Amino acid sequence: MTNRVDSRIECTGRTTAMISTFECVYDGWGVVVLVGVPNKDDAFKTFPINLLNETTLEGTFFINNKLH
Secondary structure (H helix, E strand, O other): OOOOEOEEEEOOOOHHHHHHHHHOEOOOOOEEEEOOOOOOOOOOOOOHHHHOOOOEEEEOOOOOOOOO
8 A cells, every 4th residue: 555645745856756646546536736847748647546536736947836
């Protein structure tokens, strides 16, 4: 069983870290904020069901984001 959290902020820009961060928050109310900028050729790959479980995925550029 994986440990789950309510929210996470990922700042490295590494897609493996972004995917791990996205997949470890609670379904239904988890919030992920991606701050780091990945390489232009990197892809964010996850199972399609992870996009349907009502997790909030937000991105910010130069810390221009307000958490709700």
